[in-house]
Amino acid sequence: MDKFLSLPKEKQNKIIDAALTAFGTNGYKKASASDIARAAGISKAMVFHYFGSKKTLYLYLIEFCGATLEAEFNEKLGAVNDFFDRLKMISGVKISLMKKHPAILSFLTSIYFERDKDVQGDIEAILAKGGSLRNKVAFDGIDTSKFKDNIDITLVMKMIYWIGEGYAAQSAHQPDIDYDVLAQDMNACFELLKNSLYKEEFV
Amino acid sequence: MDKFLSLPKEKQNKIIDAALTAFGTNGYKKASASDIARAAGISKAMVFHYFGSKKTLYLYLIEFCGATLEAEFNEKLGAVNDFFDRLKMISGVKISLMKKHPAILSFLTSIYFERDKDVQGDIEAILAKGGSLRNKVAFDGIDTSKFKDNIDITLVMKMIYWIGEGYAAQSAHQPDIDYDVLAQDMNACFELLKNSLYKEEFV
DNA sequence: GCACTGAAAACCGATTCGGTCAATAGCATG
DNA sequence: CATGCTATTGACCGAATCGGTTTTCAGTGC
Numbered sequence: 001m002d003k004f005l006s007l008p009k010e011k012q013n014k015i016i017d018a019a020l021t022a023f024g025t026n027g028y029k030k031a032s033a034s035d036i037a038r039a040a041g042i043s044k045a046m047v048f049h050y051f052g053s054k055k056t057l058y059l060y061l062i063e064f065c066g067a068t069l070e071a072e073f074n075e076k077l078g079a080v081n082d083f084f085d086r087l088k089m090i091s092g093v094k095i096s097l098m099k100k101h102p103a104i105l106s107f108l109t110s111i112y113f114e115r116d117k118d119v120q121g122d123i124e125a126i127l128a129k130g131g132s133l134r135n136k137v138a139f140d141g142i143d144t145s146k147f148k149d150n151i152d153i154t155l156v157m158k159m160i161y162w163i164g165e166g167y168a169a170q171s172a173h174q175p176d177i178d179y180d181v182l183a184q185d186m187n188a189c190f191e192l193l194k195n196s197l198y199k200e201e202f203v
Numbered sequence: 204m205d206k207f208l209s210l211p212k213e214k215q216n217k218i219i220d221a222a223l224t225a226f227g228t229n230g231y232k233k234a235s236a237s238d239i240a241r242a243a244g245i246s247k248a249m250v251f252h253y254f255g256s257k258k259t260l261y262l263y264l265i266e267f268c269g270a271t272l273e274a275e276f277n278e279k280l281g282a283v284n285d286f287f288d289r290l291k292m293i294s295g296v297k298i299s300l301m302k303k304h305p306a307i308l309s310f311l312t313s314i315y316f317e318r319d320k321d322v323q324g325d326i327e328a329i330l331a332k333g334g335s336l337r338n339k340v341a342f343d344g345i346d347t348s349k350f351k352d353n354i355d356i357t358l359v360m361k362m363i364y365w366i367g368e369g370y371a372a373q374s375a376h377q378p379d380i381d382y383d384v385l386a387q388d389m390n391a392c393f394e395l396l397k398n399s400l401y402k403e404e405f406v
Numbered sequence: 407g408c409a410c411t412g413a414a415a416a417c418c419g420a421t422t423c424g425g426t427c428a429a430t431a432g433c434a435t436g
Numbered sequence: 437c438a439t440g441c442t443a444t445t446g447a448c449c450g451a452a453t454c455g456g457t458t459t460t461c462a463g464t465g466c
Contacts, residue, residue: 025230026229026230026233027228027229030229030233032422032423032424033423033424033425034422034423034424042444042445043444043445043446044424044425044445045425045426045427045444045445045446046443046444046445047425048424048425048426049443049444052425053424053425054424054425109376113376151395152391152395155388155391155392155395156395158388158392159366159392159395161369162365162366162369162370162373162392163362163365163366163369164369165368165369165370165372165373166364166365166366166367166368166369166370166372167365167368167369169368169369169372170365170368173312173316185358185361188355188358189358189361189362189365192354192355192358192359192362192400193399196396196399196400197399206412235453235454235455236454236455236456237453237454237455245413245414246413246414246415247414247455247456248413248414248415248416248456248457248458249412249413249414250456251455251456251457252412252413255456256455256456257454257455257456
C-alpha cells in the first residue's frame with residue numbers, strides 16, 4: 001500500500017479512476033484486475049504489487065472516497081439554511097468531486113448496493129463508521145416557510161433527489177461531459193424551481 | 204428458439220426478466236449464462252437448449268423489448284399535444300412496462316451503451332430499423348405558449364429528462380418497489396411543475 | 407416394460423480469474 | 437563499460453468460470 005502512496009499523484013489518480021470506474025460499473029466480483037490495469041495503462045502485476053489483493057484495493061477505494069468526500073464537504077459546506085442554497089452547495093460539491101474523479105459518484109452508489117459476501121461485511125463496518133457525514137447534508141433545520149403554502153415539500157425533495165440521480169447517471173455513461181455546463185444547468189434548474197415554488201417575497 | 208416460445212408464458216417471463224436484469228446490470232460480456240439460469244431458477248443447460256447461444260438470447264431480448272415497447276406505445280399513446288399530458292402518458296407507459304418486466308428500462312439503456320464487438324453491429328442494425336418509435340415520443344408539435352413567458356423550456360425538458368432517468372435508476376436498484384406509488388409521485392411531480400410553470404389561465 | 411421427452415448434472419476445451427515470479431529495462435553510480 | 441538497484445512486465449500458476457455439449461435421469465403415456 002505504501003508502494004502505491006509513494007507514486008506520483010497523477011499516476012495514483014489514473015489508477016484510482018480506473019478502479020472506481022471498473023468497480024462502479026461492474027460491481028466487486030465482476031470487475032477484474034485486468035480491467036483496471038488496462039484502463040489505468042499499467043500491467044496487471046502492478047495492481048497486485050501496489051495493493052496486494054483486489055479486496056485491499058476495493059477497501060482502499062472506499063476509504064479514499066470517504067476522505068475525499070469529507071474533505072470536499074468541509075471545504076464547501078457552510079452553514080446555509082435556505083433550501084435551494086444548500087442544494088446548490090451540494091451540487092457544487094458533487095461537481096467538483098466529479099471533476100477530480102469522474103467515476104466517484106457511481107462508485108459510491110454501487111458500494112451501497114454491493115452484495116458480494118467477500119466485502120459486504122467490511123463495507124457495512126466502514127459505512128457505519130462514516131455515518132456522520134450524512135448529518136451534514138440532511139435537510140433538517142430548513143426554513144420551509146418560504147415555500148408557497150400549497151407546495152408539498154416532501155414531493156419537492158423527491159423530485160430534487162431524482163434530478164440528482166438522473167444527472168449522475170447521465171454523466172456516468174458519458175465520460176467526456178462538460179462539468180461546468182452541467183453545473184450551470186443544475187443551478188438553473190434550482191433557480192427555476194425556487195422562482196416557481198417560493199412565495200414571491202423570497203425569490 | 205421455438206423451444207422457448209412453446210414454454211408457458213409465466214416461465215418465459217421469468218427467464219426473460221432474469222436475462223434482462225443480468226445483461227442490463229453487467230453488460231453483454233460480463234453477464235453469464237449461469238447468472239441468468241440461476242436467477243431464472245433453471246439450469247444453465249436449459250438456457251442453451253432454449254436459445255442455442257448467449258448471443259441469440261441477447262438479440263432476442265432486444266427484439267422482444269422492441270415489440271413490447273411498440274405494443275405499449277400503440278396502446279397508450281394517443282394524440283396529445285399538451286406537454287405535461289404527454290409526459291404523463293410516457294411515464295404511464297414506462298410504469299406499465301416496468302410492472303410487466305422490471306428490468307426492461309435498464310436493459311434498454313444498457314444496449315444503448317453496449318460496446319462489445321460481438322453484438323455491437325447487430326445492435327446498430329436493429330436500432331436503425333426501429334428508429335421510427337422515437338418520432339412518437341419526441342417533443343415537437345408541443346404548444347409552448349402555455350408556459351409563462353420567462354420559462355426556459357429547454358431547461359425544463361432537461362430537468363424532466365433527469366427526473367425520468369433518476370427514478371428509472373432508483374427502481375433498477377430497488378427491485379421490490381411499489382410501482383403505483385412511483386406513478387403517483389411522478390404524476391404529482393408533473394402536476395406541481397405544470398401548476399408552477401404554466402400561465403395561470405392554463406393550469 | 408418401453409419409448410419419449412423436458413430438465414439437470416456432469417462434462418468439455420478454452421478462457422479468465424486472482425495472484426506470483428523470473429526476467430528485463432531503465433538508470434544512477436562507480 | 438560494469439554494476440547494482442528498482443520499477444515494470446510478460447509469462448506463468450492452479451483454480452474457477454466461461455460458452456456450449458453430452459449424458460443421465462425422472463416423469464409420463466402407452
